[in-house]
Amino acid sequence: MKKTSAAIFAALAVTFVVPASAQFAKPEDAIKYRQSALFVMQQNFGRVAGMAAGKIPFDAKVAADSAAVAEYVSKLPWAGFGAGYDKGESKAKPAIWTDKAKFDDNAGKMQTEMTKLAAAAKTGSLDSIKVAVNATGGTCKSCHDDFRAK
């Protein structure tokens, strides 16, 4: 019995445990992780931006919930841009790894604006949301202009 659970644990460890030396088991996982996080962030941010632009009917509760998720998820992609994750099926430009400080600065600015957006959405004021959506969208664009391939 003991032997069986040890064997099961070993099998689970192989499937789920990431080596302590790196954050991800393989570079493909890091790429998938950052792209997935950016996709989930975009889905939530885009919903709020759609409301700000009048393309989606404004619903204060949905806006607040979506902005809160986008704010949380905005913390996630950056772990996937660590050292060694620069090769693979990705639109990430090599400059991310050669100009890491600038890239990180862009990521920080975006998170700051996303936090303001979440706060604005909590107030339920569409006018405040519009201002914050524009500011946040600007930070997406500046990073994409420099660090994301077309």
Ligand code: HEC
């Ligand atoms: C610090 C730089 C940076 C910021 C800020 C940034 N992005 Fe990106 N984004 C990237 C890079 C680099 C990629 C390409 C990632 C890859 O292909 O590995 C990307 C890819 C994406 C993708 C495609 C993900 C996929 O499915 O492959 C979406 C969607 C996206 N970003 C949305 C946004 C939105 C929305 C914002 C602002 C709220 C934003 N990004 C802010 C750097 C940034």
